[in-house]
Amino acid sequence: MCGISGYIGKNNATKILVENLEKLEYRGYDSSGLCLYKNKDFKVIKSLGSISKLKEKVKNIDEDFAIGIGHTRWATHGKPSQKNAHPHLSNNKKIAVVHNGIIENYKQLKNQLICENFFFNSDTDTEVISNLLEKYFRTNFIETINIVLNKLKGSFALAILNKDEDKIYFAKNKSPLYIGIGKDEVQLTSDISTFFGKLESYIILEDGEFGSVSSKNIEIFDKNMRKINKKPIKLEKEYKNTCLLNEKYYMSKEINEIPNVLKNELISLNNLKNKIDKNLFLNINSIEIIACGTAYHAGLMGSYFIEKNCRIPCHVFIASEFKYSNPILSKNNLYVFISQSGETADTISCAELVKNFGCKTLAFTNVEHCTLNNIVDFVIPICAGKEVAVASTKAFTCQVFAMLFFSHILANDYDEFYINNKDVIDNFYIENLLGNFYTEILKFNKIFFVGRQGDYYSCSEASLKLKEITYINCMAISAGELKHGSLALIDGSTLVIVICTNGLIKEKINSNIEEILARGGKVALFTIFEKEDFCDVDYYFKLKNYNDEFNLISSIIPFQQLAFYVSLEKGYNPDKPRNLAKSVTVE
Numbered sequence: 317m318c319g320i321s322g323y324i325g326k327n328n329a330t331k332i333l334v335e336n337l338e339k340l341e342y343r344g345y346d347s348s349g350l351c352l353y354k355n356k357d358f359k360v361i362k363s364l365g366s367i368s369k370l371k372e373k374v375k376n377i378d379e380d381f382a383i384g385i386g387h388t389r390w391a392t393h394g395k396p397s398q399k400n401a402h403p404h405l406s407n408n409k410k411i412a413v414v415h416n417g418i419i420e421n422y423k424q425l426k427n428q429l430i431c432e433n434f435f436f437n438s439d440t441d442t443e444v445i446s447n448l449l450e451k452y453f454r455t456n457f458i459e460t461i462n463i464v465l466n467k468l469k470g471s472f473a474l475a476i477l478n479k480d481e482d483k484i485y486f487a488k489n490k491s492p493l494y495i496g497i498g499k500d501e502v503q504l505t506s507d508i509s510t511f512f513g514k515l516e517s518y519i520i521l522e523d524g525e526f527g528s529v530s531s532k533n534i535e536i537f538d539k540n541m542r543k544i545n546k547k548p549i550k551l552e553k554e555y556k557n558t559c560l561l562n563e564k565y566y567m568s569k570e571i572n573e574i575p576n577v578l579k580n581e582l583i584s585l586n587n588l589k590n591k592i593d594k595n596l597f598l599n600i601n602s603i604e605i606i607a608c609g610t611a612y613h614a615g616l617m618g619s620y621f622i623e624k625n626c627r628i629p630c631h632v633f634i635a636s637e638f639k640y641s642n643p644i645l646s647k648n649n650l651y652v653f654i655s656q657s658g659e660t661a662d663t664i665s666c667a668e669l670v671k672n673f674g675c676k677t678l679a680f681t682n683v684e685h686c687t688l689n690n691i692v693d694f695v696i697p698i699c700a701g702k703e704v705a706v707a708s709t710k711a712f713t714c715q716v717f718a719m720l721f722f723s724h725i726l727a728n729d730y731d732e733f734y735i736n737n738k739d740v741i742d743n744f745y746i747e748n749l750l751g752n753f754y755t756e757i758l759k760f761n762k763i764f765f766v767g768r769q770g771d772y773y774s775c776s777e778a779s780l781k782l783k784e785i786t787y788i789n790c791m792a793i794s795a796g797e798l799k800h801g802s803l804a805l806i807d808g809s810t811l812v813i814v815i816c817t818n819g820l821i822k823e824k825i826n827s828n829i830e831e832i833l834a835r836g837g838k839v840a841l842f843t844i845f846e847k848e849d850f851c852d853v854d855y856y857f858k859l860k861n862y863n864d865e866f867n868l869i870s871s872i873i874p875f876q877q878l879a880f881y882v883s884l885e886k887g888y889n890p891d892k893p894r895n896l897a898k899s900v901t902v903e
């Protein structure tokens with residue numbers, strides 16, 4: 317994870333870098349830092365915590381800088397601390413580096429450097445890069461970088477300052493990096509959205525590329541040290557401001573946006589339906605869905621829709637498991653990748669693996685300019701609009717809806733799907749069913765989410781949401797599995813939240829509730845059915861009944877709200893949960 321930014325130009329580098337880091341903060345907010353350059357000298361400012369702290373510190377800088385690099389960190393090697401914050405300088409303090417990624421062989425490199433009397437001020441993997449650049453220093457610094465890159469294993473987007481030159485050097489491997497070009501200025505970034513509204517064009521860097529930017533010149537080399545020319549692409553997209561307006565938190569804003577984003581999504585999916593390349597799913601044996609976290613849960617829901625509506629076998633994999641499971645790949649399968657950001661390293665590496673094998677690939681993403689979109693054969697945009705809060709809410713809803721759409725495209729009954737959902741979506745609004753339930757749940761030591769089939773997938777997502785932003789230890793259990801082990805955990809201090817939107821398994825769910833109550837557990841039931849259809853539960857919440865499929869999309873919202881309110885009740889910032897980042901760009 318982490319976000320990097322570089323600036324060189326006529327404007328105030330400090331201000332621009334801080335603004336850019338604020339936009340990159342979703343990539344990590346453990347600490348941040350800048351290295352500003354002037355007259356062969358560096359000024360380094362580091363700060364623990366969010367960018368607002370860095371912003372406070374730079375207020376005291378009264379001189380102007382035209383060149384600088386910046387970083388916002390999500391800790392991988394070494395705790396969040398001032399010493400581990402980037403930039404990291406070489407021992408001779410002549411080279412400064414900011415890095416997004418992981419240097420997998422850093423320990424070995426560090427030990428070698430220590431044997432050669434280099435010392436280390438941080439616990440990071442990044443510091444080996446600055447010291448290697450010092451060790452292999454050549455007057456032609458591009459040569460130095462080439463030597464060092466050949467020694468690194470892992471992923472990196474790097475911005476580098478060398479005290480001898482008015483330039484920013486860069487390198488990219490498996491972490492995103494873009495060059496932005498404006499009038500009298502050049503920038504580097506981990507995310508192209510920092511360029512919108514500011515710069516005129518941009519260059520997408522590919523793995524293995526490295527080079528330098530100065531105010532007059534951009535030089536890019538491939539991994540064989542051959543100079544390459546890349547034509548800048550015009551930045552056409554307007555920068556859409558994602559300010560909070562009247563809301564205090566992005567998470568509640570994003571939950572409240574769900575009805576509108578679904579409306580937009582239906583319009584754009586309707587426009588897309590005839591453009592989908594039918595060859596992708598002609599004569600396929602199975603569909604293999606690969607994703608992480610919330611997107612994985614959307615994949616589970618998608619597989620439920622695909623198997624139900626199309627009777628095509630569908631399997632869902634956690635990306636970090638798939639790649640290293642020696643997967644049996646087949647050109648007769650369709651491989652589907654789901655990712656809000658399109659930058660998740662685990663998902664991307666699976667997409668690369670599958671693509672290199674020559675398989676058909678499809679992605680569901682929320683970001684137009686993302687790495688995943690450049691790998692796959694076809695992209696279905698989920699159209700959720702920018703999602704800022706770390707906990708995914710509206711993107712999940714849109715991912716599931718897009719999967720539902722896709723299942724009906726495959727099933728050749730799109731028109732029916734459209735008719736069934738158009739009115740539902742037009743009239744869909746968000747209710748607050750919860751009352752003070754969010755304070756009730758704080759009375760329990762253990763919380764389980766229990767459901768069957770599609771409801772079980774909602775349980776998995778509800779549980780992830782609650783643990784992610786409230787730090788409550790909870791888990792999702794398939795209702796039928798309770799009696800195979802987890803029932804042993806049920807006692808008076810256990811709250812079991814049951815979701816039931818499926819009439820076919822209502823009686824079975826009722827039996828499971830009886831089993832929980834018989835062991836002293838407390839039950840909160842969220843269902844589209846009447847209270848009288850079930851035994852007496854401790855808390856009953858009536859979900860609105862739309863249609864069987866849309867119920868699986870709408871029923872997650874109360875749990876997104878629940879997680880949000882519990883997080884606030886516990887005094888946390890729901891937008892920025894501890895230890896996490898929005899975009900997970902390391903494996």
Ligand code: M6R
Pocket residue numbers: 608609610611612654655656657658659660663706707708709780781784897898899900
């Ligand atoms: O950008 P992606 O959809 O690929 O991200 C995958 C997960 O990291 C993400 O869904 C994560 O689980 C969310 N923070 C959960 O709310």
